[in-house]
Amino acid sequence: MFYSACRTVRLKPGITPTSCSCHTGRHVVLRLDEQGEAPSDQVNKRHKKEKVPCQPVLDHFDQQYGQELPDLWASTRSVLLNPHSWQYGVMLNRFTSATDVIQILQSKGFSRFLPQTDASALLCDAHSLASKSKCPAVNGLVLSPRSISKCLPDNFHPPSLGTSHAVSQDLESDTLPSLPCHSLQCYIHPYTMRFPTPAHRPGQLKQYYLLNAASLLPVLALQVRDGEKVLDLCSAPGGKALAIMQCATPALLCCNEPDPHRQEWLTKTLESFLPHSLNSRVIVSAQDGRCFGMSEAAKYDKVLVDAPCSNDRSWLHSGSSQRGDHRLKERVRLPVLQAQLLRSALSAVRPGGVVVYSTCTLSSSENYAVVETVLNDFPEAEPDDLWEEIAIPLSKYFAFGPAHPSRGQASHKPSLQSQNRTVSSYHHRLGILVVPQPGKTWGPMFLSRIRRRPQ
Structure with a gap:
């Protein structure tokens, strides 16, 4: 329990917020069933619920931002x-072991966008990845193809693990010379690849956090x-x-x-x-x-x-x-x-x-x-x-x-x-x-x- 300067906040076990701000992946929340699958009716509901813009707000934005950002x-x-x-990032939790999550992310075409403190500690073993199934478990949570929705071009093929490493190394050497290295790890995808929200499991820390x-x-x-x-x-x-x-x-x-x-x-x-x-x-x-x-x-x-x-x-x-x-x-x-x-x-x-x-x-x-x-x-x-x-x-x-x-x-x-x-x-x-x-x-x-x- 984290200390509160004014009052102690006690929560019932198992309660997990189901919505959050735009920078914390509100629109990518998928609840998984016991087998790690997103229920088909839930996936369908997500696609059926199209967001409709609010006309007064849109009109106001057109007027204001049309002047402030005329070219953009x-x-x-x-x-x-x-x-x-919209794209979403996956920030790993350094207080848990996330090697299996990294392997899944890289196999799906995700890559880091920040220099890493210890590259050797973060690179996945290709032989280990090859020995795993296509849907490896993450601390008991199965991430199946059905639980990861994509908006990719038909001709897109996720890069291999080796390709992901090469791309990551190239980006770090050519485009990030002035950023300091640190332990913060966030993986992003060039397309709208959506990762499932980590389920709440009593006694276990979550391995990653979804965010903009x-x-x-x-x-x-x-x-x-x-x-x-x-x-x-x-x-x-x-x-x-x-x-x-x-x-x-x-x-x-x-x-x-x-x-x-x-x-x-x-x-x-x-x-x-x-x-x-x-x-x-x-x-x-x-x-x-x-x-x-x-x-x-x-x-x-x-x-x-x-x-x-x-x-x-x-x-x-x-x-x-x-x-x-x-x-x-x-x-x-x-x-x-x-x-x-x-x-x-x-x-x-x-x-x-x-x-x-x-x-x-x-x-x-x-x-x-x-x-x-x-x-x-x-x-x-x-x-x-x-x-x-x-x-x-x-x-x-x-x-x-x-x-x-x-x-x-x-x-x-x-x-x-x-x-x-x-x-x-x-x-x-x-x-x-x-x-x-x-x-x-x-x-x-x-x-x-x-x-x-x-x-």
Whole structure:
């Protein structure tokens, strides 16, 4: 049981959340029967339930994003309107043995998109793979072909294990020179290959977590190291907290979530993936995030603010027009809340520490404008340039939007080619934006890293 700063959250055994945000694989949930198969009626229901866009929200997006992303919006719009084109990542849990899962992923054409700490420890033995059946068991969970749905071209053939290794090595040597190696492992597929949700099994940690791989970028930008004190200010449902624990072993990770229902969900997620030995390091609190910086000023080395936002993926499929209209009214008020949370985070971080602010919306008013507003209030804070650190090395996998026009500078879309790494300016430093595009359907995801100057 993870400790709570305000109250203990007790959950009934076997309860597992059945829905989650767009960055945690909500649309790929498949419950498996005792033989590991997804019931046929469940698969059929998933295909029959087509998502219908909410017209008021779509009209609003057309007007706003048509102006903010004029060259990209048409292709982004087509991706957001087609959930069957969305890609999903599989983040492995380093606190369990996942060799069998890696073998399955690689045999299906998945590959890692981050440099690995110890390549020899992660590569699967080809002879071992060949000796297994086509549907190897994963701690008792059978992953059959029927439980993995695909949206692949007819002429696509998953690469062999050897090919996957060659591709992985090539990507690491040619396109990821500036990314540090670490223990976080996430596998992605070039097409819409969907992996089943791991079943809850009492007494066993889950081996992997499904998510939109773009949601890992704020965690990478945070650069957590062993022994640091880290605050996840808006932590539920817990995917980024899990990712932090895959990167390092902090002295303290405080996962803050004031909403009781979402805190219960967060606690269950942590219990499903982290061992009891980490109970003293990982705590759950329920403070108002806007006041956190006052109650725990300058206590943390790193702070993540994955702020509440107008989630473009889910809001576009809001259902009724009435609900869509309500959400659009909420959208106007969000930047004020987001700025309050970011100010609180900058107060909670120590001098010399860093804060990463992120959202899952394309909206400039919730992204660049919030960062710039708060920077004007904090002369002791300055933004870091993430363009060369993250955007250029990962441009093979993610599509990044144009730099935000700021302080009278004209908007332009800088090249992502390695020879143009000298491109850097204030409006790049405000943040980078992952824009869903055909073939690179990750995002939306905005991230900005702000450093508090040492005293």
